[in-house]
Amino acid sequence: MSEKTIAISRRRLLQAGAALGGAYLLPGIMNAVWAAGSDGPEQSQVKVGFIPLTDCASVVMASVKGFDKKYGITIVPSKEASWAAVRDKMVSGELDAAHVLYGLVYGLEMGIAGKQQSMANLMTLNNNGQAISLSMDLAKQGVTEASGLKKLIAGKAPGTFTFAHTFPTGTHAMWLYYWLANAGIHPFNDVRTVVVPPPQMVMNMRIGNMVGFCVGEPWNQRAINDGIGYTAATSQSIWPDHPEKILGTRSAWVEQNPNTARALVAAILETSRWIDANDDNRRETASVLAGRAYLNTKADYLTGRMLGQYDNGLGKKWQDEHAMHFFRDGEVTFPWLSDGMWFLTQHRRWGLLDHDPDYLAIARRINRIDVYQQAASAVGNVAVPANHMRSSRLMDGSTWNGSNPAAYAASFAIKR
Incomplete structure (x- = not known):
């Protein structure tokens, strides 16, 4: 690589960091905790759970393309039936780690998604790519967006309409609640909400168990292809470039297997970069994921x-x-503290938490930036932000930057 190319790459990384509210540190500048080859993984195999969703891509492709072998481990993807199953197997140790909902991991840490368990978020796996689907029956009644849904619901008894998400503290619940509330629909008082595993969403809408759901792909597209539903909103229309799935595990597993954790993140981080590199890689990924x-x-x-x-x-x-x-020069994969804090504000907003926690301290405890930095150094040419918070603007015009989480959580007109 020429000096000119290096200079251009460095400048672009710094410009990207400035746009996000903080400078970026290049791997060569970081004080690397780990030098390649000096300490091997404690485990040769790492069992990683996943739910059949498009955003499990980097976990699956790390195994299929052999990126895991480069870092001295073998990733064993384990297909799971529901987020509750992922939770239970991760907590019991049957799974070493998992492709998992951001809010599920935070919910476990807080004891509101199951028995309290100290958890770790090793990296973000993807941004965007979820959606809210409504049934074609609603479309026939003239409902094509949230405002029309609000008018229809207003003329019915509370709870007449049922909506589904995938886990009580998870991302899909938060996107659904946020979208409904932005339209003036209270997600607990005006409608009924239920939990349905992602692969069962389309079938349940087909038989009339609900009129809407929020889930990851490909199930929104499947509803369209089957002629039973349409996309009323994408999750990125609620929060552009929002965090979605993460690489989650128990805190104890990281402490017992620090080198394995580093290797796991490095393998998936390099895979994420590969997927995002070009459309051909994305097409190949889609073809692999579609398999049985x-x-x-x-x-x-x-x-x-x-x-x-x-x-x-x-x-x-x-x-x-x-x-x-999946990557976007490391902006996607970095475990931003403000991202984790946002989910806590929504848990507080909807009464899942009965008090304001120490938002920042919890995010610092769960989001293992130290492991991520080591993995980024091992992979090389991965930008790591110096500022661990980022600023985002959501669909209602509110700005989230993590600066005053308690006030933010209390600021919503519709809450529980």
Whole structure:
């Protein structure tokens, strides 16, 4: 690499960091905790759970493409039936780590998603790429967006309409609640909400168990292809470039296997960069994920939205600039403290927490930036931000930057 190329790359990384509210440290500048080859992984195999969703891509492809072997481990992907199963197996130690909902890990730490367990978030696996689907029955009644839904619900008894998400403290619940509340619909008082595993969403809408759901892909696209639903909103329309799934594990596992944790993050981090490198890699990823061992569906159901090509099922088509991303020069994968804190504010908003916790201290405890930095150094050419908070603007015009979480949690007109 020429000196000119290095200089351009360095400048671009610093510009990216400035845009996010803080400078970036280049791996060569970091005080690396680990030197390659000096200490091997404690485990040769790492069992990583996943739910059949498009955003499990980096876990699966790390194994399929052999990125794991480069760092001295073998990732064994384990297909799970529900987020509750992921939770139970992760806590029991049957799984070493998992592709998991951000809010599930935080909920376990707080004792509101099951028995309290000290947890760790090793990295973010993706941004964006979820959606809220409504049934075609609603479309026939003239409901094409949230405002129309509000008018329809206003004329019915509370709880007449049922909506589904995937886990009480998870991301899909928070996107659904936020979207409904932004339209003036109280997600607990005006409608009924239920928990349904992702692979069962389409079937349950088909038989009329709910009129809407929030879930990851490919199940929103599947609802369109099956002619039973349409995309009313993408999760990125609620929060552009929002955090979604993370690489979660027990804190004890990280303490017992620090070198394995570093190797696991490094392998998935390098895979994430590979997926985002070009559209051909995304197409290959979609083809692999469609296989029986993973999502067991048609590759066409995955490829379009992986490439940012959206069709809402009612005739609207667009190229989404905030489609699912896995790396984006390290901006996606870094475990931002403010991201974790946001989920705590929503847990507080909806009464899942009965008091304001020490938001920042909890995020610092769970989000293992130390492990991530070591892995980024091992991979090389991964930008690591000096500022561990980022600023985001959500659909209601509110700005979230982690500066005053208690006030933010209390600021919403609709809450519980």
